[in-house]
Amino acid sequence: MKILIVGAGASGMVAAINYKRNHKDDEVLVIxxxxxxxxxxxxxxxxxxxxGNSKIDFNLYNNPEFAKQIINGYNYKEFFSSISIETKLNGELAYPVSESAVSVKEALLLEGHKRGIEISYGEKLIDFSVNNQIEVTTSKRKLVVDKLILAGGLKSSPKLGSDGSVLDILSKHGYKIRIPQPGLSPLFTKEKTRTIDGVRVKANVSLVSDGKLVHKELGEVLFKEHGLSGIVIFNTMSLISREPKKTHKIYLDLLPDFSDEYLKNYRNSHKFSEFLLAFLNPKIANYLRDRFKNENELFSSIKGLEFNFDKSYGFDFSQVSIGGVDVSEVDEKLMSRREKGVYIIGELLDIDGPCGGYNLTWAFASAIKSTK
Ligand SMILES: Cc1cc2nc3c(=O)[nH]c(=O)nc-3n(C[C@H](O)[C@H](O)[C@H](O)COP(=O)(O)OP(=O)(O)OC[C@H]3O[C@@H](n4cnc5c(N)ncnc54)[C@H](O)[C@@H]3O)c2cc1C
Incomplete structure (x- = not known):
């Protein structure tokens, strides 16, 4: 058997390794x-x-049932240990003990090399067709293969390789596709934030979409010249991209550790300037003074500072794409229902999760599921 894998990224390399472990006599080529x-x-x-993540909450994926079905049974510790990467936890987030992504890259390449996997660089998938066999056209040659695994990613951070070209091919083949949107990225707000550019605050962030509260998360927010950043904002941006037609507002509780009651009492027993000095970064206090006409309005904004979503920072700043090939296009082993012998894995499929190891978990687990 000859197997072709498109994309030497996270899912493609793990698929190549796992396939070869299970079928040592087959020929595996990665382009x-x-x-x-x-x-x-x-x-x-x-x-x-x-x-990885030691406490994956499947409800945080856009399609929890499908993600669960594929990820269940995958154990990041076991897989990485088998390629000499021991892991450790920081809270529930899993990292290599070396705390170095270079060691993960090296270990995957070494294992691939040991198992005789060939990687051809500078070779791009142009198209393929499936009749009795799978005929593939690349930028360098024509190939006939028994199994084709598509692991080309979507459109986030295109400088790192994922340019959406594999999705374009699948779109031409008639696959049902949700048009990718940038997820896990900073966002532009309609309100200017230039005077607080670079300031970081711990905030409780609420996302209100078409008037309905859809998400609340505590974390560090970094103000940018025209918007917001930070992990909690990345996660919020993904949820916005899942509902691109809605109107989104973001509210920041700038003092999540203090109740309304406590702040009211403090304010009533102090001058307003003393109150601001006691609780807020002076740059934030000045920003609020500029934005609000009177002290009551300013005071109310502290536990719910409103921002109107404008747009995302785009794919160049995005860690994961929202959208991709609809999961109804593949079976439980991620084989295409339209084109027998073709598998679709990783980010290319319409599955995304928040920051915290969710997206690599998906990439690795889907790679393993497709090559059992
Ligand atoms: C800055 C950043 C930080 C991140 N940090 C984390 C993290 O800490 N934890 C986490 O879980 N997730 C993280 N992610 C997300 C995670 O990296 C991705 O979800 C994951 O890499 C997707 O894997 P993939 O194999 O589907 O795609 P990719 O890893 O994007 O691999 C796709 C590969 O296919 C190649 N390719 C594309 N088209 C073609 C073609 N036509 N022909 C040949 N080759 C092609 C590309 O060059 C690329 O090498 C991060 C992403 C970014 C950008």
Missing amino acids: EHLEQPLKKILVSGNGKCNL
């Missing part, structure tokens, strides 16, 4: 249009690679 593999792995988790 990668860049000159290097695993570019996204190298930058993941700020260079530390948050490769």
Whole structure:
């Protein structure tokens, strides 16, 4: 048997390794249009690679039932240990003990090499057709293969390789697709935030979509010149991208550790300027003074500072794409229902999760499921 895997990224490399472990006599070729593999792995988790999560909450994926069906049974500890990467937890987030994404990349390549997997760089999938056999056209040659695994990712951070080209091919083949939107990225707000650019605050962030509260999360928010950033904002951006037609407002509780009651009492027993000094970063206090006409309005904004969503920072700043091939297009082993012998894995499928190891978990688990 000859197996072709498109994309030497997170899911493609794990699929190649797992396939070869289960079918050692088959020939496995990975094509990668860049000159290097695993570019996204190298930058993941700020260079530390948050490769898993010990307490995955499936409800945080956009399609919990499907994600659960594929991920159940996958054990990141077991898989990474089998390629000499021991893991440790920071809270529930799993990292390699080395705290280095380079070691994850090296271990995947070493295992691939040991098992005789061939990787061809600078070779791009152009198209394929499925009749009695799978005929593949790449930028370098024509191939006939028995199984084709598509692991080309979607459109986030295109400099790292995922340019949406595989999705375009599947779109031409008639697959049902949800048009990708940037997820896990900073966002622009209609309100200017230039004077607090660079300020970080711990805030309780609420997302209200078409007037309905849909998400609340505590975390660090980083103000940008024209908007908001930080992990909690990345997660919020993904939820916005899942509902692109709705109107979204973001509210920040700037003092999540203090109750309304406590703040009211403090304010009543102090001058307003003393109250602001006691609780707020002076830059934030000045920003609020500029934004609100009177002290009562300013005071109310502290536990619910409103921002109107404008747009995301785009795919260049996005860690995961929202959308992709509809999961109804694949069976429980991720084989296409339209084109026998073709498998679709990783981000290419319409599954996304929040920050915290959810997206690499999906990429690795789907790779393993498709190659059992
Ligand atoms: C900055 C950043 C940090 C991140 N940090 C984390 C983290 O810590 N934890 C986490 O869980 N997730 C993280 N993610 C998300 C995670 O990296 C992705 O979800 C995951 O890499 C997706 O895996 P994939 O195999 O589907 O796609 P990719 O890893 O994007 O791999 C796709 C590969 O296919 C190649 N390719 C594309 N088209 C073609 C073609 N036509 N022909 C040949 N090759 C092609 C690409 O060059 C690429 O190598 C992060 C993402 C970014 C951008």
